Amino acid sequence: MEDMYLKFLAEKCRSESKNNAMPFEETLQPSAILSESDTSICIQEVHSEKASDVAHFEAFEEKSLSLQNIEIFQNETDATFTHMSNNVFPQSENDGNSTFISEVDDSENVKRRNSHEGYNMLATKFPDKNITKISGTKYVKYKTSAFNSSFNEFWVEVVPETVNVAEGRVPKECMKFLFAFSNATSDFIDCAVTNARPLHYCQKCAEKYVKVQEIYKLIFKDVSEGGMKGCKELILRADNIQVVLMTYDFVTSIWSKSTCDNCFNVSYKNHTKVYNVTKEAKLLLKKINNTMDCFRDFASGIFPSNQTSDSNSTVCTMCINLYCDANDLYDQIERDKLLCSDLIDSMNYTRLDWGKKYNCTIAVIDKGEVWIITAIVCFLPIMFYVGAWLCKTKCLCHSQVVETES
């Protein structure tokens, strides 16, 4: 069955590539058969409508035809093919003009690509004729900069009605999830990287992290609007790369490696997590900021440092209370195991400034007594062994004397 159909498709590809040198049309520009040396490749492709829009659209590829689809389309004409796709995705009315044509490579908005490079492809070798069939669908996704908190609003904005999402096997409901997840993660990563130095992403990006978690949870629960099931399978486990899972793991690993959760009180409101910065973290950050302000003020000479000749000593004496305050609080939070990387990093740099830059660390070394103890201790074994040796030889002498006497 399958083989028969594939043969049929291949034949069709060939005949059409010969006969059907279809000119480029402005609107939907469907797929192609490229003849590359001895291999025929069929590519099914959906394009956007306007050339000017292409710049604002981001290519989004999705595996489309699987062998199951091929079986469905067996012995069908192009018309039924369109009909079928409309049946599967009834909402997208104006797509589906897919036909098999040879690729036309002379327009600016249909960029000819090497089929190995841009498409996520399904390839089946034809055992007898040495033909590879590849199908790939190109999706487009509107790039939004603003993230709307409401999931549905987001969807409306992201996918314009005109965009063809029906090709391939992922229904619109599932695509909603995918787009939402994509935006949430990219927002979070954007936030984390821009706040990486100085390290503040725990405080700044908590909201975005929660968003990623929520959308992932929605996907994972596998309930979309209208009670439709199966999105989880399609999104998370559809291919061998599993980009969504990888991305999710990456985001959570950033968060957990930085132990960010330690700095927040997590509460639930309407089944969503709400992150509130803990009292301690707020207080410590405030204290660290005060200390740093103190350092900066003295270093930049805002406060007159002419009371003493050495400006550093002024920093040390003036800021010591602030610094010790912050240091003590930090130690206490550390004991309670409530540190997150924001706090650790801020404190580390404060301490480095204190020690390295201003040389304020006090370490009173008392060499005298320590050295005396060491000397005594070093003397002990010598005394012991000499004593043992002396005792033994003396005892031996003594016993020898006793023996000779007796």
Add this chain to the structure above:
Amino acid sequence: MSHRQWKCIQIQRWLICVLIGITTGLVAVIINISIIQLTELKMKIVTQAIEKCVKSACLYQPLLIWITINAGLVMIAALLTVFVAPVAAGSGIPQIKCFLNGVKVPNVVRLKTFFTKVVGIIASVSGGLAVGKEGPMIHAGAVLAAGISQGRSITFKLTFPLFEYFRNDREKRDFVCAGAAAGVAAAFGAPVGGVLFSLEEASSFWNQALTWRIFLCSILSSYSLNFFMSLYHHHGGDLAYPGLINFGKFEGTYEGFELPIFFFMGVIGGLLGALFNAINHKITIFRNKYVTIRFLKVVEVIIVSVVSATIAFMMMFLSAQCNPLGQDINVDLQFLCEDGQYNTMASLFFTPPEDSVKSLFHDPLGSFQPLTIIIFVLPYFFVACWTYGLQVPSGLFIPALLIGAAWGRLIGICMNAICPDCLWSQDVAKYALIGAAAQLGGTVRMTISLTVILIEATGNISYSLPLMTVLMIAKWVGDFFNQGIYDKHVHLAKVPILEWEPPPLSINIHAREVMGTPAVTVREVCLVKDICRVLSDPHNCHSGYPVTNEEGKFRGFVLRSQLLILLKHKVFMERSGPDDRLELAVFRDSYPRYFPLSIVNVSEDEQRCHIDIRPYLNPAPYTISERASLPRIFRLFRALGLRHLVVVNDNFEVVGIVTRKDIWKWGHHGKS
């Protein structure tokens, strides 16, 4: 014995092995957790004192606190060892080796030895001596095995009607083999290494069925340890938790051209190991000669612990290297460093010694400066030398690994300095590991078991080639200078242990020249008086006697213990009927502690009675012709675990008897 009983005994063997495995694992858990907790507690106290005193000029206080705690802990170990069970001193591996070789080492598998060993090792490791817990764990496993397989404890006067069949030396030795394997498995997380350890040290009485049982035993031991340690580390039930790998997981790789560097390190390891052994040998001789009073032995241990603590403190005090907090997750002692930094030397002393080894292996490239390592390794080498052989339970593996890992890391840093941008020189862990292996191999001179132990403890099979070659080179280089440290201590104790091979150039030596003569014999039917005379003669306190008939022909062999039991139960021909025989169980029951002759009361009347030994003697003992060569005798002893061999002439008359000591003397002093 019926077929069914035989089956039952086979099943009991397996059951005992299961029990040995699990209990050894449990004991290892107790030792591990106690050491971790005690060290943590001690270091917490010292750290608090240091933190207080760095700012108020009283650094002598933490030093004194540290010295006091260490001395106190170590004193417990020393007192126990000196006054309760002196055989528990040292690593225990030489003793177990002797036991498995067929030598009867007094007290080595007694319960009090076990107790001393376990408590002592916990105290001495957490007391900061330069010792490890591995050797004592092996000893502890062996004692457990000996105890469990006998189904009773003589100390507590507890006798269960279980496992009676195994109450003899041969069976016990098999189980001790299993126990030692379980001990290795628990100490290093190396079940296969454990089996091979038993094979290497006890290969004389090896058989294949035993191998499989021992493997079960060591697997159980290692995994029961892992199970409980995973609970302790809050990864309950996760048996593959990487924190359970003994030396941490090694993931790096190596290039072919690095092998010559590794070989060179093997040579260094052999040289340093030989130096270690030589120094330790001299110290031990001095100790045996001059430090003989028990009280002085305890004092010596305390002095060593005080010096160790002071050296450690001074190293941290003088070490100038500070690193930003977080490079070593275990340690955050600031000491004299700036705020936000920790003293790198503290990561070697403020943790249990195993964690120090892990730090040297796995901490990133910049975390130890070369100077810090040199300051650390030089004093530590001599302190470790000085410590081994003290009257406390003390393992040798961890000190050797620490020394080796330190200089190995130093070589790694040199390599990195030579080629700072090369990919292969970024990973110092492999150099530290190879250095550790070379040092250990050069010191203890074990071969296959050590290789496999290291492979398993690092969780990386791809290092097997460098590890094996390095250990081989280290052994060869070391053997060029002196013996391995365990053999040295066995010899210093004058134990008649038999090597793998017969003494060289002994093919022309015959039994006539080796044997002890004349042999003390008893008659098949003889007077009680004669037996008493033979047994009480202080010059022949042998453990067995050849039995002859009236014509002087050799009829069999009877053990001293058997004669004693016969006397005690008064199995005299005149007093009992012809069918009254002692049961085999009676002989088994008094194993392994026999009473002296003095408690047997034999009246004047009884002296004139006769004893018929024929029902009890061994009618077919191993014998050898007086013309047999020494290598042949040696192989009989080595392969069968014999203790004595009767030499007969052509007329089947007893001409002499060869004992273990006769052969041993020939091997070591025979040429004179």
